[in-house]
Amino acid sequence: MTSFVLNSRVVHTEQPPGTVMLDFVRNASGLTGTKEACREGECGACSVLVGSPGPQGLVYRAVASCLLPLGDVQGCHVVTVEGLSEGPLTLVQEQILEHSASQCGFCTPGIVISLTGFCLSARSFSFQESQDALDGNLCRCTGYVAIRDAARALCERLEGVEPDPAVRVATLVEAGVLPPGFLEVPALLEGLENPQEPPVAGGAPPVLVAGGTDLFVQRPEELLEAPLEFLSRHRELDFIRVEGGVLKVGAAVTLEDFRLSEIVHRFFPSMREDLLLHSSTILRNRATLTGNIVNASPVGDVTIMLLALDASLEIRTRSGQTRRVPLSEFFQGYKQYDLAPGEWIVEIHLPLPPPGTRFNFEKVSNREILDIAAVSTAMRLILAPDGTIQDLRLSAGGVAPVPLLIRGLEGFRGRSPEGETAGLLARHAVEAISPISDIRGSATYKKLLMGQLVRAHLSAEVLS
Ligand SMILES: Cc1cc2nc3c(=O)[nH]c(=O)nc-3n(C[C@H](O)[C@H](O)[C@H](O)COP(=O)(O)OP(=O)(O)OC[C@H]3O[C@@H](n4cnc5c(N)ncnc54)[C@H](O)[C@@H]3O)c2cc1C
Ligand code: FES
Ligand code: FES
Structure with missing residues (x-):
């Protein structure tokens, strides 16, 4: 009832x-x-x-x-x-x-x-x-x-x-x-x-519905009959708070509440604009960050942002234990991930950005909004007090079977982010990706885009 x-x-x-x-x-x-x-x-x-x-x-x-x-x-x-x-x-x-x-x-x-x-x-x-x-x-x-x-x-x-x-x-x-x-x-x-x-005893776990914006597009007929569990009924998972240098986001938080949160805005100010590129208000009012992760689309916008921000996931097992997985190790293949049946992501953890941090997200799609990206990418750059690169993380969407964290960037530490660095980083990123030609563009086009978007990450506007 x-x-x-x-x-x-x-x-x-x-x-x-x-x-x-x-x-x-x-x-x-x-x-x-x-x-x-x-x-x-x-x-x-x-x-x-x-x-x-x-x-x-x-x-x-x-x-x-x-x-x-x-x-x-x-x-x-x-x-x-x-x-x-x-x-x-x-x-x-x-x-x-x-x-x-x-x-x-x-x-x-x-x-x-x-x-x-x-x-x-x-x-x-x-x-x-x-x-x-x-x-x-x-x-x-x-x-x-x-x-x-x-x-x-x-x-x-x-x-x-x-x-x-x-x-x-x-x-x-x-x-x-x-x-x-x-x-x-x-x-x-x-x-x-x-x-x-009431908790389900034994048997197959119910389908967990977060915002339903992916589930009810993919399999509405099946969900009419299936036992469902609604994340929205778990109010204890609807929180955004800072604890021990970490921003903790409960699984039930919607994208729009995250976008408009003053706490999120304080640490990640560009998110307010960046997330406007994700679907539309009537969807963001329902869609969750965890749904975007478990949807496991290689172009999930939030997932690409969270990868660059070094997010980790707190996962609750069916026996009530919790385990922690870095988001960068969560994806195992196309739509395959480290989550057993009945396990839930209960929290997303984001390390707070130290001074000198720059974050930038770029997305190119056929339509500016309400469209899936051809290529998307996010960068978290931490600058040392002398202006050189202290740490660099780069993620890319639409260019591999999984949302991709680009590895092997340690060699950029200690360099100036200006000058030839943008070109070198763009070349490194293009070599690390393996896009396929599809309705959103050819593989060659996506590689070209990737190079340009990486250059945009290191533009004067982002670095200032
Ligand atoms: C018109 C339209 C436009 C869209 N545009 C975009 C876009 O621009 N960018 C983009 O990235 N996506 C887009 N999407 C896809 C979708 O809206 C997002 O992926 C959204 O974040 C999914 O979240 P949700 O809460 O609705 O997930 P749901 O549909 O509720 O769930 C998705 C999957 O995740 C599982 N799940 C959810 N939460 C948890 C949890 N805490 N633990 C374990 N499993 C969980 C569910 O069981 C399900 O398998 C669009 C969708 C539509 C319909
Ligand atoms: S008035 Fe908007 S669709 Fe006709
Ligand atoms: S009928 Fe629901 S958004 Fe089009």
Whole structure:
């Protein structure tokens, strides 16, 4: 049984926990405002809001409902476009109407949800943040100018409104962004807390679902029948903290929470921009770092960054013991890795960057966002006080069967990072990779790219 609040009513359902929310709202609940198009997280037409209980009340995020399993919303508030349309037009809907930002209307519910999600989660009501929030929503007919105009007008209308998380829902109800019914939801959710699943005794372990953004694209039919375990129900794994010179990230942390974390920003400031190159907001609001690692794609963006940052993994075995594996030793072959059935990655550990550290990530794909890289690479460079290279780590994606850490860089220690070093490092990297020709480019093209991206790592901009 899964229990949650759908718009303004409590729902108890016996449907399999692997049923995706898109099917539940459209087929079982008759809420057809949520549109179905790609079913792969690519278009945003199916976006809904999910409010999960947090220390300061419900934390709302816009997510793709085609990849959201029912079992993940136990004790949460799910909002479809109908849930925003229970009275007069909301401020977001008004702006869409006034700026003629809808034509056939197929994308419009998703855009309304993403902009409302922006109002519910943005650090500031800036135009740029509103555009980032829309990065997962495609429109085939209106064109983006009118949609942008609507978003700009929304931000102007919210000028002076304080986005304080503690009172955000009440503030947005007052500003006309949310219907007043949102204020009743915490009372409706009482008693529907998020129970821990009992441990599974013997037999095959259940499929572990983190954000589901890979799993529910790859094998949705199988997951409808399979026993599932949801990482989101393990709140104890949703943390980011510094301990003993190490940044520790719990397995349940989403990419967007990681991207926006002030702690992460303090030590790895470029991550806030770098992670915008990973999928889109409606996916990053669900996808986790551990899911990116275990997905084991040779082009996993986060994995490439973490390799350069010398990450290690804390893995919990089925008997409850833990073991530590450097990420650079985790991958054993194409989609093969050091994880036995039933083992979980519970924490990712990142050594804090010492003074003199430079980090840079480069990704080239056909489209700037929402696309898999042809080649990606990350570099962590530690400069000694005299400006020479003290340590250098370089990773590369899309150029080998596994996410690759490029070895043999010890000879660069003590050199100046300027001058001929970039050329020598580029040559070393190109010789270390073995790309194949595929839809994203020929092997020759990928080698050329690799050389250029390594040069970019040592550009004056990165070194300064
Ligand atoms: C439209 C679209 C765009 C995408 N764009 C990008 C992109 O730009 N860059 C990119 O790198 N990826 C991209 N992806 C792939 C995917 O979103 C990411 O790999 C994401 O990080 C997966 O995380 P998740 O939490 O959703 O994983 P899930 O789908 O939940 O899980 C993936 C696998 O990891 C296992 N797993 C998850 N957590 C753990 C754990 N703690 N311990 C053990 N096993 C675990 C699961 O059992 C499963 O086998 C995209 C996907 C889509 C649908
Ligand atoms: S239907 Fe396209 S993102 Fe869900
Ligand atoms: S208005 Fe038709 S797809 Fe956007």
